[in-house]
Amino acid sequence: MxxxxxxxxxxxxxxxxxxxxxxxxxxxxxxxxxxxxxxxxxxxxxxxxxxxxxTGTGLGVEKVRIAVPDFKAASTVPQSPDLLKTFNDTLFSDLDNAGIFDVVSKSFYPLQTPGQPTEVNSSAWSSAPVNAAMLAFGNLGVNGNSVTVQGWLFDMKNVSQPQVLGKQYQDTASSDAVRLIAHKFADEIIYRLGGGVQGIAETKISFVSTRSGRKEVWGMDYDGNNQHQITHLGTTSLSPKISPDGSRIAFSALSKTGWDIKMYSTDLNRLVTFPHYAGTNLSPAWSPDGLKLAFSSSRSGDPDIYVVDASGTGEAKRLTMTPGPDVSPVWNPKTGAQIAFVSGRTGLPQIYSMEADGTNVQRLTDQGYAVSPAWSPNGQFLAFAWIRAYGPGEPGSSDIYLMDVVSKQWVQLTHDGGRNDFPSWSPDSRHIVFQSNRSGGLQLWTMLADGSKQTQLTNTGTNTQPNWSWK
Amino acid sequence: MKQARMKWIMVVFALGAIMTLGACKKKVAPPPPPPPPPPAAPTASLSANPNTIDKGQSSTLTWETTNATDISIDGIGAVQPSGSQQVTPTDSATYHLTAKGAGGTQEATARVTVNQPPAPPPQTSSSDQELFSQNVKDIYFDYDKYDVRPDQQAAIQADAQFLAQHSTINFTIEGHCDERGSTEYNLALGDNRANAVKNALVQAGVTVSRIKTISYGKEKPFCTQSNEQCWQQNRRGHLVYGQQ
Incomplete structure (x- = not known):
């Protein structure tokens, strides 16, 4: 299992x-x-x-021990060394980040590393100190404006037919393209060795950054590379949520009349029409089929959860009626049949769940200050931010917790690390990105869903509210 | 013979002239007769009572002179040697009395200060805005609460009274939260706070259509320090003139 x-x-x-x-x-x-x-x-x-x-994701089972020697240069043009380094760093980091591998340190590797299948010395890799079960290797060549990468994955335990994977990639000779090739090859390896769960090396993270002076929506690769500004509204933009197909980003922005739900098309690279509603409209969330948006609206004079067609057509349907702030809805991405949300109806905010039609409301957290639910793609868990002991005089440190939705059992993933908030799951349910001020200002961090391998992704400006793409 | 006689006369005359002139130095002139006593110098005094008036009011000038025959006050003309007169200057004025007599001229002044009424404002709306910001109080909230607490009811009543007296003013209630807690939840909480103030004002008689609400959550703090004093500053319904 x-x-x-x-x-x-x-x-x-x-x-x-x-x-x-x-x-x-x-x-x-x-x-x-x-x-x-x-x-x-x-x-x-x-x-x-x-x-x-x-977690049901292969996290924590015995990890596959894999060796990833640097790919060899198949050409001698001047840009080769830089591209090769980018490729090697990205591939190593992808496999190391995947959470299912024991990546052998490069210092243990034999002096002779293979660039071709014929150059593989099986015994050198399968014996101590490497003891690799798997070997990923290959070469990278630059020819004019194009780069070609050949990559293989060998099973060192299978002497007669070691090849698990053999791929060739061609693209323009740029660092972006080379990173993408490394992500693709890493995802192939992760898919084959990780129980058939798709890798995340090609996924994106949207977030809010103050780097332009205002809070705008930004995007980046899952590993923190390629950080770029997406919106330029010059106001305050919050809570970006990438649509399941990746073609749109719903978010909330401050206008002269209040907070509106906004829709950005990543295909058109511009805002597309979305209706203006009265009141404060916050925290959009996509249904897993991409057809509906749940969000918080105070059009009635009290912030409640509403659902509307993602196209913006039709009437928004009100799901909650209880006085007090209701905000931060999130759909069960597996079933699309439940919505978790935050409510302050009994005082301090707690996490609740309900059916997608608003019935069967259940309180999931029992105390403290619980916000920012994020439903794992496999449907089993809610990650959320919790200040268990909240109140005047309390230290008020906010940590990321995981709750099994059915049993309501929970575990704490971050410990004594400042204020941690806004968890968001990677599509493979193995990783969580979140914001934390543990290094000073608010920055984005990732970790495995068991709380290990906590890694800082951003360094510039204040970066908050990360949202991981669906694929 | 005739020539010798003339010569003799001339010598006598010359001697006589020398003798006369020489005697002049030694003679003491007699004292002049005492002059008649000079006429007495005139005196004059002028006062205004009261010397500070509001515009439209009058003040009484009172003067007295002696030894003057020709007395005048600028702007009034010739007056009696002593007397009083009401004046109603529109601007602050200095009254100048001149008393001339055989003994000379004497002057006296008195100033009447006129308080001008405050200049009418160029636009009524900016005055409304000033009055609004001077008079309308913000409503403060407890930690993570959005109900208007009892000690804020007086501020609600005072605000409602001012708004009743200035019934043309439309305004905005901004809901604010302290920095603790989460961005999204604080925006929803701020919305509840703004609406709580709105409902309290409507209950106190303010027309609902005059009120706009907006939540800023913890996005626009008044105070950025991490202590309770600062947090209380940030937990408020902030009333702002106008509806942008």
């Missing part, structure tokens, strides 16, 4: 366990019998709390 199992008690028990031990141990020492009794009693809760959560 390609599943990650992790355990609520792993995060919550150690501190209480230790405290309990410290308090009781002195007294318990008086007699060996008492000590034994306490050890038995203390052991019980550990086994009683086996409330497992699994």
């Amino acid at each position: 390609n599943s990650l199992y992790f355990h609520r008690a792993r995060f919550t028990l150690p501190s209480t366990f230790l405290e309990f031990l410290q308090q009781r141990f002195v007294g318990a020492c008086r007699s060996r019998l008492t000590l034994l009794w306490f050890v038995l009693v203390l052991a019980l809760p550990i086994f009683a709390q086996q409330d497992w959560i699994r």
Whole structure:
């Protein structure tokens, strides 16, 4: 079973366990019998709390050990070294980021690295210290304005027919094109070795950045490369959400009359028409079929969740009626049948879920300040930002948590790292991008869905509200 | 013989003249007769009571002179040696009295200051705007709350009273939040705050069509420090003149 199992008690028990031990141990020492009794009693809760959560994405199973020697130059033109370095860095980083590989450090590699299948010395790669189960290798050549990349994936355990993959790519000789080729080849490898889940190396992240002086919508590759400004409204733009087919970005922008839902076409590179509604209109969210938008609107005088056709035609349907702020809806991307959202109807904001028609409203979080739900593409989890202990005098650190929607069990993914908010899932459900001020200002970070490999993606300006593309 | 006689006469005359002239130095002139006593110099005083008036009011000038025969006040003309007269200057004026007499001329002045009424404003709307910003109070909220708390009711009532007296003023209520918490939730909360102030003002008699609401969440803080004093400044319904 390609599943990650992790355990609520792993995060919550150690501190209480230790405290309990410290308090009781002195007294318990008086007699060996008492000590034994306490050890038995203390052991019980550990086994009683086996409330497992699994991501179902192959995260956390034994990782495939893969060696990725630098591709060789197949030409000697001046731009080759730069393009080759870009390619090699990107491929290595993609496979390292994937979360399903144990990528062997390059310092362990043999001196002779292959650029062709005929140059592979199987025993050198499959034995210590490399011990690679898989070997990805190839070459890159520049000819005039075009670049050609040949890449192979070899199974080192299969001596007779080692080739798993052999690909050739051709494109214009630019660093952007070379990065894209590396992403494509990485995704091929990840798809084959990662249980048939599509890789994410070609995915995009939209976000909000202040780099132009105003909050505008920006976009970048999933690994933080190619950061570019998308909107130029000169006002305040927030909450960008990429449509399932990637052709549009819905967001919310401040105009003279208030907050409006705006629609940007990434095909036309301009805003397209979307109706203006009265009141404050916030936090759009796409249905997985791309046909509907859920959003928060205060046209009635109270912020509620509405659903409207993504084309903007037809009447918006009101889903929530309870007084208090309702905001930040997100559809179950697997089924399209449920919507999670944030409501302050009982005071501090909590995460709720309901059917897509507004019925069967259920509260999912039990305390604190819980906002910014993000539903995992496989439908199992909500990632969200939670200040468990919220209130005057509390430290108020906001962390990213994961909740299993069915069991309502949760785990904490970030710890003591400043204010973390606005998680968004990668399409493979293995990664989460989020904003954090742990390095000073607000920047975007990624991590694996088990909380490991937390990596900063942005450095310039203030960057917030990331949204990962659907594919 | 005749010539010798003439010569003799001339010598006598010359001697006589020399003697006469020489005696003049030694003689003391007699004191002149005392002059008649000079005429007494005139005196004059002039006062205004009150010396500060509002425009349209009058003031009384009172003067007294002595030893003057010709007395005049600029702007009034010849007057009696002493007397009083009401004046109603439109602008501040200095009254100048001249008293001439055989003994000379004496002058006296008195100033009447006229307070001008405040100049009418060039446009009524900017005055409304000034009055609005001077008189209308913002409404402050508790942490993560959007109900108008009891200690803010007085401000609501005062605002409603001002708005009733200036019934042509349209205005905007901005909902603001402190920096804690999440961007999207704070924008929704700010909307609730703006509408809470709007509803309270409508209940207090303000016509709903005069009110526009907008939420700024934590996007436009009044204060950017991370402490409770600053956060309270940012948790408010901010009333702004006009509807942009």
